[in-house]
Amino acid sequence: MGWIPVSLLAVPLLGALALVLAPQALRPALRTYGLILSGITLALAALLVAMFDYGQASRQQFEVDIPWIPGLGLRFHLGLDGISLPLIALTALLTFLCFVYLSWGSARAPGQLMGTRPRALVFTLLVLEVGMIGTFLALDLLLFFVFFEIVLIPMYFLIGIWGGEGRRAASIKFILYTLLGSVVMLLGLLLVWAQTGTLDIEALSAAQGSGMARSVQILAFVAIGIGLAVKTPMWPLHTWLPDAHTEAPTVGSVLLAGVLLKMGTYGFARIAIPILPEGAAAVAPWLGALAVVGIVYGALACLAQRDLKRMIAYSSVGHMGFVLLGFATLTPVGINGALFANVAHGLITGLLFFLAGAIKERYHTADMPSLGGGMLTTLPRLGSLLTYASIASLGLPGLAGFWGEMLALYGSYQPANGLPRGLFLTYMAIGGLGAVLTAAYFLVMLSRVTHGRPLLIADLPPEAADDRLVRETPDERPVVPLGSPPQQIAVLAPAAAADIRTYELLAWTPLVALILLLGLWPGLLLSLTTPAVQTLLGAIS
Numbered sequence: 001m002g003w004i005p006v007s008l009l010a011v012p013l014l015g016a017l018a019l020v021l022a023p024q025a026l027r028p029a030l031r032t033y034g035l036i037l038s039g040i041t042l043a044l045a046a047l048l049v050a051m052f053d054y055g056q057a058s059r060q061q062f063e064v065d066i067p068w069i070p071g072l073g074l075r076f077h078l079g080l081d082g083i084s085l086p087l088i089a090l091t092a093l094l095t096f097l098c099f100v101y102l103s104w105g106s107a108r109a110p111g112q113l114m115g116t117r118p119r120a121l122v123f124t125l126l127v128l129e130v131g132m133i134g135t136f137l138a139l140d141l142l143l144f145f146v147f148f149e150i151v152l153i154p155m156y157f158l159i160g161i162w163g164g165e166g167r168r169a170a171s172i173k174f175i176l177y178t179l180l181g182s183v184v185m186l187l188g189l190l191l192v193w194a195q196t197g198t199l200d201i202e203a204l205s206a207a208q209g210s211g212m213a214r215s216v217q218i219l220a221f222v223a224i225g226i227g228l229a230v231k232t233p234m235w236p237l238h239t240w241l242p243d244a245h246t247e248a249p250t251v252g253s254v255l256l257a258g259v260l261l262k263m264g265t266y267g268f269a270r271i272a273i274p275i276l277p278e279g280a281a282a283v284a285p286w287l288g289a290l291a292v293v294g295i296v297y298g299a300l301a302c303l304a305q306r307d308l309k310r311m312i313a314y315s316s317v318g319h320m321g322f323v324l325l326g327f328a329t330l331t332p333v334g335i336n337g338a339l340f341a342n343v344a345h346g347l348i349t350g351l352l353f354f355l356a357g358a359i360k361e362r363y364h365t366a367d368m369p370s371l372g373g374g375m376l377t378t379l380p381r382l383g384s385l386l387t388y389a390s391i392a393s394l395g396l397p398g399l400a401g402f403w404g405e406m407l408a409l410y411g412s413y414q415p416a417n418g419l420p421r422g423l424f425l426t427y428m429a430i431g432g433l434g435a436v437l438t439a440a441y442f443l444v445m446l447s448r449v450t451h452g453r454p455l456l457i458a459d460l461p462p463e464a465a466d467d468r469l470v471r472e473t474p475d476e477r478p479v480v481p482l483g484s485p486p487q488q489i490a491v492l493a494p495a496a497a498a499d500i501r502t503y504e505l506l507a508w509t510p511l512v513a514l515i516l517l518l519g520l521w522p523g524l525l526l527s528l529t530t531p532a533v534q535t536l537l538g539a540i541s
Contacts, residue, residue, distance in 0.1 A: 002064035004048055005078045005137050008088070009130055011041050016126040019119055034122040035103040038096040041129065045092035048085065057082030058531035060139065060202060068143070074199060077139040082532035083269055083339060084136040086525060087262055090346045091136065094258045095129045097507045098251040101354065104503035116162065125251070128154040132259045136266060141189045141199040144271070145182070148231075151260060152178050155252065163247040170247035177230055177240040185227020188220045192275065195220075205274040208538055214278045221279030224272050225287070231264030234324055235294035238317045245313035246366075250357025253309065257316055258350035262342050265323045269339065273327065274536045280330060284419055288328035288412070292427045294321035295434030302441035308366040309356045311445060312349065315393065318434060319345045319405075325431055326408035329424065332533050334411020339529045341404020344518060348401055351389045351511040358382060358504060359449075368445065373452035381500045383450040385508065390442040392515050395435055399519035403526075405435055 015037040053061060060079035068076040080088060102121070131150030138144035152175060160171035193199050195212045209217055230237045245253050273280045298318025305311035319341065326338030359375075359382065360366045375383035392399040395406070412428035415421060500508075518525055 002062055002078070004044055004051075005062050005080065006064055008041060008044050008048075008092075008133050008137070011044065012037055012126040012129045012133075016123050016130070019123045019126075023119055030118045030122060031103050034125060035096075035099040037126060038092070038099045038129065041133075042092040042096040045089045048080070049089055052080075052085055054082075054528065056531075057085075057528050058535040063139070065139075068140070073197075074142055075140055077143065077200060077202075078137040079139050079202075080137060082528040082530075083536070084266070086339075086343050086528065087136045087259075087266060087346075088133055090262070090343055091129065091132045091259045093510065094254060094346065094350050095125065095132075097350075097510065098125065098254055100503060101507040102251060104506065120157075121162065124154040124157055125255075128158070128255065132255075132263065135263050139201045141192065141201060141204075141271070144201070144267075145186060145189060148185075148263060148267075149182055151263070152182075155256065155260065158252040159244055159248045162249040162252065165247075166243065167247045170243040173240045174244045177237070181227040181230030181237070183227075185224050188223025188225075188227070191216065191220045191223065201271065201275070205536070207275075209275065209277050209279075212276070212278075214282070217276040217279030218282045219279075221272055221276045221283050224267070224276075225283065228264040228267040228272065229290075229324075231267075232261055232320050232324065233264070233317065234290055234320065235297050235317060236290075238294070241316065242310050242313040245316075245353070246307060246310045250354060253313075253353040253357065254350045257312075257353055258346040261316060261320060262346055265320065265327070265338065265342055268324075268327045269335065269533075269536065273330070273335075274538075277538070281416070281418055284328045284330055284416075285423055288325055288424060288427045291321045291324035291328055292430040292434065294318060294324070295431055296437065299434050299437030299441055303437070303444065306367050306369060308359065308368055308371075308445070308449070309353070310366075311368075311441065312352050312356055315352075315438070315441070316345070316349060318438060319349070319393070321434070322405045322408045322431065325427060326404070326411055328415075328427075329408070329411035330416035330419065330537065331411045331414065332530065332537060333407055334415070335533045335536070336526055336529050337404050337407025337409075337411055339404075339533070340407060340518075340522065340525055341401075343525060344400035344404050344515070347511050347515050347518070348389055348393045351385075351508060351515070352393060354504070354508055354511075355382065355386050355389060358500075359386070368448045371449050373448060373450070375450045379499045385500070385512070387446055387450055388512065389515075390446055392519070394439040394442045397519075398516075400515045400517075402519060403522045405431075409435075 015033070048062065058081060060081050063077070063079040065075055065077045068074045128151055131147050131154070134147030134150065135144060138147050156171050156175045159174060160167050163170060192204065192212070195216055196204060196207070198204060212220070226237070233241050244256060248256060295318045298314050298316070298321060301314040301317070302311045305314060323338045323341045323345070326334040326341065329335070356366060359371070362379070363371055365371065375386070392401045395401045409428050409431050412424045412431065415424040
């Protein structure tokens with residue numbers, strides 16, 4: 001059944017090439033073209049989920065292994081196990097939902113990008129999907145690196161062309177950081193190749209570092225880890241992320257947070273830990289230290305933010321800190337927690353960025369004090385969904401965000417043999433403090449945005465009020481109808497029809513349902529990852 005993973009790559013790739021070779025023929029169908037292709041890709045991912053042998057989740061399935069560059073011993077080797085399957089399904093789902101959001105909305109609606117270079121936009125998103133899915137399928141180190149790098153160029157253009165006012169600086173910062181990190185990672189991969197004579201991930205994982213001295217493993221782990229940490233991103237290599245998220249269009253932020261960050265953490269589980277076990281054991285205490293600093297730093301940075309999208313971006317630094325802490329424990333519990341948090345973060349933060357984009361479209365700002373509060377009054381459905389996503393992200397039991405953080409902290413209570421338990425107990429305590437701070441900044445945000453009374457004309461200085469009086473868009477009613485007392489009229493209250501649009505509901509409902517499903521039934525995902533994690537750690541043959 002190796003044709004399925006090949007088709008997962010071929011469908012969006014051929015679709016992108018068709019846009020280049022036959023642009024005029026496809027122009028009338030551009031609004032549904034990407035939706036159809038991403039829908040086919042999602043159907044193929046669903047077929048993988050249905051046909052996957054869950055009794056053999058620890059081994060690679062649906063493998064394709066053919067010569068790629070025979071002279072160098074490079075092979076086109078694809079496959080998936082219990083670790084990569086959820087991320088492939090997540091990637092296909094989020095990409096499809098992004099096309100639903102873009103394609104079914106009115107071209108004149110705020111935030112709809114199909115009115116600006118639609119062919120280039122569809123091409124960019126399809127190429128991005130190829131790179132993201134390929135990263136999770138690759139079983140050759142060089143092939144992994146190729147797919148890992150493919151995503152950089154389309155994301156650079158997605159931010160640089162369709163982003164906000166500061167898009168140029170944000171896109172340049174994004175590409176410079178990630179490319180420099182990738183160069184260091186490539187050096188680490190080449191060091192592994194020089195020491196072992198192979199780039200096959202399956203063979204290297206089975207060897208568990210044999211043939212490489214401990215010092216070489218440490219050096220290779222640090223080099224590969226730096227490249228992965230930039231993409232994750234790990235403190236202090238995270239500074240590109242807030243700018244990229246703030247300026248990216250809504251679909252760019254969704255895919256960046258929902259999938260691209262997972263490519264970095266996935267590399268630790270697929271490459272760094274199983275191939276370089278002695279290097280992982282030596283670096284694990286340092287990795288844990290940087291992880292908990294990121295947890296606390298991300299939470300404190302969120303408390304200081306005014307911009308909603310920037311706050312959500314900094315929250316990713318903290319949440320990815322929990323993922324890295326889980327990996328640092330080198331235990332089945334901790335790594336299972338990291339993998340669960342990976343998927344949960346993709347669902348929850350993807351939904352949060354969809355909602356943040358919708359809020360910015362309606363209010364023409366993401367500045368929380370300027371929103372004026374009272375969203376549960378003016379936009380009750382949108383405000384309710386924002387509350388739901390926020391409490392999921394802060395880790396409320398019963399929703400998906402709880403299990404990954406809890407398991408990562410529990411893994412720190414009893415780390416792997418050879419790791420300093422006292423140090424990891426300290427990490428657990430600091431991580432627990434970070435969880436409390438996470439709840440704090442989300443509750444502060446909700447109190448600013450969803451609660452209280454809406455901003456009134458009487459609250460504004462005269463010059464600001466005059467500006468609001470004359471503003472009217474197709475999606476909003478006149479801010480102050482003639483004859484109404486200004487002190488009784490909310491300045492930023494859009495019309496009821498603009499609360500949640502149909503295409504937004506279609507794009508967001510699957511994420512809402514999956515967040516609840518994984519929160520109530522965590523075994524659905526943990527039963528898939530546990531056998532693969534045990535094999536990854538060498539606990540079973």
